[in-house]
Amino acid sequence: MINFLPGKSLMKFDRQLPFYNWLYPMKGQELDTVSHHEFHSGVGTEGVRTRALYFHIPFCETICTFCTLNRGLGNTGDEQIETYVQALLREIELKGRYASVTGIPIRAIFFGGGTPTTLTADQILRIGHAIRENFDLSALQEFTFEAEVKSVDDEKCAAMREIGVNKVRFGLQSFDPLYRELFNVTATIEQEYAAVELFRRYFDYTSFDMIYGMHGQTFEQFSRDIEYATGMGTPTIELYPITNIVTQAPLHAGYAKRGLQPLGFIDKMAMTIYLNQYLRASGFQQHNGHGFLRLPEGAQPGPDFISRDYLNIYNTHTWSYHDDELIGLGNSAVSQVGKYTVMNDDNRVTYVKNLMENNDVKINLSVGDDIPYERGIVLALPYFGWLDKSRIRWEHIDSEIVDKLGRLVDEKMLIEDEKEYRITELGWIWYVNMMYHLSPATDQAILDDFVALKRRTKGLTDGDNRMLPLLQVTAR
The missing domain is CATH 3.20.20 (TIM Barrel)
Structure with a gap:
């Protein structure tokens, strides 16, 4: 779990997410x-x-x-x-x-x-x-x-x-x-x-x-x-x-x-x-x-x-609003269409065999609860640095996400006006964590589990991702 840290500090989160892109939504x-x-x-x-x-x-x-x-x-x-x-x-x-x-x-x-x-x-x-x-x-x-x-x-x-x-x-x-x-x-x-x-x-x-x-x-x-x-x-x-x-x-x-x-x-x-x-x-x-x-x-x-x-x-x-879609072709290619995430057969041999013999492709399909209307907030805003408010179907956006946007504005990580949100330098430093922070709790939990699993992989080493001072100062 990565925690948001409000207050006058460069350190806006207690940990850094140790990878930088993923499919959204994770839950499906x-x-x-x-x-x-x-x-x-x-x-x-x-x-x-x-x-x-x-x-x-x-x-x-x-x-x-x-x-x-x-x-x-x-x-x-x-x-x-x-x-x-x-x-x-x-x-x-x-x-x-x-x-x-x-x-x-x-x-x-x-x-x-x-x-x-x-x-x-x-x-x-x-x-x-x-x-x-x-x-x-x-x-x-x-x-x-x-x-x-x-x-x-x-x-x-x-x-x-x-x-x-x-x-x-x-x-x-x-x-x-x-x-x-x-x-x-x-x-x-x-x-x-x-x-x-x-x-x-x-x-x-x-x-x-x-x-x-x-x-x-x-x-x-x-x-x-x-x-x-x-x-x-x-x-x-x-x-x-x-x-x-x-x-x-x-x-x-x-x-x-x-x-x-x-x-x-x-x-x-x-x-x-x-x-x-x-x-x-x-x-x-x-x-x-x-x-x-x-x-x-x-x-x-x-x-x-x-x-x-x-x-x-x-x-x-890819770091998109809900209505900008992707169609993938080739083995393991991913498509994101509405509430569906589709992956073509990730085995090259069977991908080729099924097309040449059966004129078809096996796909693995994940379906979300609804179209991810919040995707522009979660991905496009942190990654591209601005969000066109008119592109968002706000009636479908959970109030918790709206509250988080307000806190990011309060912490001077975002600037808001009538038409858009814009990222600041402080927000850009933390743009990956901002994507995590704006994600629903279910997606955060999936990301946390993924990190924990990868950190247990034999042979891989990574640095300490804690972002708080590591030494406690004892008052005299």
Whole structure:
């Protein structure tokens, strides 16, 4: 349990939640595994504002030790990847038959994994053409492709651009040779720089991910990473504190071998505050909870703590309001539709087999008590830094959540006016805990149990997440 601490202090919670994103709502009744057809034949599009598509490509040339997503080894040209692509094309065609899927124009598309650039140029073109044949892309604003710099070239980039990709995102993670080795990031720094130049020639936006707060990381090492990151010249940078409880045991074995100890969460908070100051001094401003936007030369950050000059549109369908929905395609891909959370078969072999032999997908389905009308408050407000009050169906919002919003305003973590709530710098420091705090008690309990379970995982080590002074002072 994480407790809110009102009063004149930086420490607004007694503990820091040790991971940074999750599906919402967590609470839901697990239904029997049902078929793709049974589900999509029975839901509608009433009340839906926008939709995004997610495509999962579960192959990587090498496996990063910080990543626990659904993926396996695979290289461009492998037969197993072609077989998977054929199954994915079947799912695209299958979903295209249902008005419940195609009835809303698509606003954003995201290819993730895994490593989507393990696909060949021809496979990229075939998937892209199938998307255009089966979905309404008249409202498409953003089409993002995750990349690994070792598996990109002009031919693939040209294919990506041909199908409409306008943004590429890749995982650089750290410039430090020690942590790149520990993460099993095998690309060279020269390849990272060359990839950025390649992406600039083909796409409107390029962004990359960095991780900080690793075992043993010093402020000197962190400063070098930030400085090198700003020098890449990309419009945006995404920087995440590492989530130790959802990394792999080999990473922690590497830490232990080198005598590296986990950082406490007060240290990680100090890094986050330092990161904000460093990047603002370098001409950047936050555009969401972990993303930073490069400002035009000579420009100063705007009046709001988080800029609205750039919006990651796909993320508005994950950290979303209740009426912005997500449709996932590929094995283990997640859809969030109304009160339903749907996960495709997470076994790649059976996912492919069922599509190729039965023209169907097994799905695991969870249904909430109602449409999560509060999701914009719980997720979008802390993550994007502002909430449009007119988007919320307030008659469906529990009074406890409204009271919590009032307390966050009183504590100067939020600013409220007639039209919206806006996050402050203090609120941004605690934005993850704010999501937890605004969640219903049932969801908080599920998150608490998840943390307790992960902390018992053999081989994983994490720092102390208590945020109160650890030493008691005895009065004399």
